Amino acid sequence: MGTEPGLRERKKLQRRAAIEAAALDLFEEHGFDGTTTEQIAARADIAPRTFFSYFATKEDVVLADYAQRLDRIVEELARRPAGESPWDALRASLLVVASDYEDERSALMRRFRIMTTNPSVFARSLALQAGWEDTLSSVISGRIDTDGEQGGMLARLLAASALAAMRSAIRHWVTSGHRDPLPKLVTTCFDQLARGLADVP
Amino acid sequence: MGTEPGLRERKKLQRRAAIEAAALDLFEEHGFDGTTTEQIAARADIAPRTFFSYFATKEDVVLADYAQRLDRIVEELARRPAGESPWDALRASLLVVASDYEDERSALMRRFRIMTTNPSVFARSLALQAGWEDTLSSVISGRIDTDGEQGGMLARLLAASALAAMRSAIRHWVTSGHRDPLPKLVTTCFDQLARGLADVP
DNA sequence: TCAAAACATGCAGTGACTGCAATATTGCGT
DNA sequence: ACGCAATATTGCAGTCACTGCATGTTTTGA
Numbered sequence: 512m513g514t515e516p517g518l519r520e521r522k523k524l525q526r527r528a529a530i531e532a533a534a535l536d537l538f539e540e541h542g543f544d545g546t547t548t549e550q551i552a553a554r555a556d557i558a559p560r561t562f563f564s565y566f567a568t569k570e571d572v573v574l575a576d577y578a579q580r581l582d583r584i585v586e587e588l589a590r591r592p593a594g595e596s597p598w599d600a601l602r603a604s605l606l607v608v609a610s611d612y613e614d615e616r617s618a619l620m621r622r623f624r625i626m627t628t629n630p631s632v633f634a635r636s637l638a639l640q641a642g643w644e645d646t647l648s649s650v651i652s653g654r655i656d657t658d659g660e661q662g663g664m665l666a667r668l669l670a671a672s673a674l675a676a677m678r679s680a681i682r683h684w685v686t687s688g689h690r691d692p693l694p695k696l697v698t699t700c701f702d703q704l705a706r707g708l709a710d711v712p
Numbered sequence: 713m714g715t716e717p718g719l720r721e722r723k724k725l726q727r728r729a730a731i732e733a734a735a736l737d738l739f740e741e742h743g744f745d746g747t748t749t750e751q752i753a754a755r756a757d758i759a760p761r762t763f764f765s766y767f768a769t770k771e772d773v774v775l776a777d778y779a780q781r782l783d784r785i786v787e788e789l790a791r792r793p794a795g796e797s798p799w800d801a802l803r804a805s806l807l808v809v810a811s812d813y814e815d816e817r818s819a820l821m822r823r824f825r826i827m828t829t830n831p832s833v834f835a836r837s838l839a840l841q842a843g844w845e846d847t848l849s850s851v852i853s854g855r856i857d858t859d860g861e862q863g864g865m866l867a868r869l870l871a872a873s874a875l876a877a878m879r880s881a882i883r884h885w886v887t888s889g890h891r892d893p894l895p896k897l898v899t900t901c902f903d904q905l906a907r908g909l910a911d912v913p
Numbered sequence: 914t915c916a917a918a919a920c921a922t923g924c925a926g927t928g929a930c931t932g933c934a935a936t937a938t939t940g941c942g943t
Numbered sequence: 944a945c946g947c948a949a950t951a952t953t954g955c956a957g958t959c960a961c962t963g964c965a966t967g968t969t970t971t972g973a
Contacts (some may be wrong), residue, residue: 522969547959558923560922560924561922563960571961598910663884670805671876671880676873679865699862707908709906712856749930759953770930
């Protein structure tokens with residue numbers, strides 16, 4: 512059970528990291544479209560064919576961190592006290608990721624820049640976020656106290672709104688040159704949604 | 713200025729429609745991945761190369777209606793009285809599209825079915841919706857009465873939340889077998905967000 | 914030390930998509 | 944009605960992401 516990861520596992524992680532590093536460098540040098548998977552493979556010292564046993568698509572390399580982020584959110588969500596309202600639980604969980612983002616700002620910005628300048632990467636990013644929405648929605652529906660048949664819709668609305676808040680905050684954070692710390696912006700958005708959107712003049 | 717569309721324009725529309733019809737049929741017969749652009753071209757009686765002067769990608773054929781939907785929303789948004797709150801204006805505008813959806817239910821479901829079973833179509837759909845968000849956000853920021861530098865973030869939050877409401881409602885509409893009419897579900901979601909998410913138990 | 918499982922690699926192929934040059938069609942002034 | 948200019952369609956050749964399969968290599972656990 513609790514055995515150390517073997518040589519095989521370690522090599523796999525190393526390789527994955529090597530591919531990622533090689534790819535990001537090349538994307539910055541020659542652009543996303545200007546880089547072929549062969550070039551990435553060459554720089555990472557692997558066979559061209561091997562690239563695709565580590566990443567399903569070229570786009571996925573840019574978004575390699577999304578899976579762990581989601582894990583982190585779900586983990587945090589599970590840690591929240593049972594009495595807490597779904598919205599507060601979501602806020603707290605996403606704030607954790609927000610401060611991760613703040614800490615890894617420069618590394619993140621590399622990926623953002625590639626993402627925002629390339630439609631296919633951007634599209635893939637949205638698809639992954641939709642996956643987040645599905646997951647959060649089903650986790651939240653366990654915390655929701657509604658017996659009606661529309662509980663599913665409500666759960667999804669909560670998850671979708673939370674991610675909308677997060678994305679709006681991130682967008683402002685990035686376009687305003689990080690004037691305010693991300694967690695503060697995220698809090699502002701969550702507060703607005705908690706209070707309701709009717710009062711926006 | 714107000715001249716009739718010439719032969720050229722009419723033929724273009726006809727062809728576009730022919731390609732769309734051919735493609736949707738084929739997608740249903742052999743699946744999206746199981747259909748090539750050549751097959752579509754063959755059935756639409758055009759050269760393979762010509763397909764790509766009508767649609768940028770194979771995915772776009774499934775989502776051909778998105779552009780007009782957005783036009784419709786923006787148009788409706790412009791028609792809303794100046795005194796109305798941004799949120800109510802968004803609600804009214806999206807409700808128009810919601811009843812369009814309700815009316816075109818069966819035609820829509822064809823597209824939905826293809827969209828939800830194919831990751832790349834789904835991803836493209838999200839990208840187009842992100843475009844909606846951009847547009848709505850900038851239109852709404854004109855209606856927002858906030859001088860602060862965070863007005864942009866607020867505008868985006870409104871647009872993103874409105875679309876989140878719409879998507880949540882649509883999802884429920886589809887997965888629950890259209891038990892309730894879409895406009896009613898959309899209203900429910902908008903009401904919840906107007907009132908605030910803090911009160912969800 | 915050895916057999917089996919897991920993995921990397923090479924090869925050959927498919928199909929979306931592009932640029933370019935040639936050809937056809939339509940619009941319009943005369 | 945004619946012919947020129949603008950605009951579309953078409954064919955061709957090419958690039959590249961991605962896949963299945965067969966083969967060789969490394970790692971593991973007994």
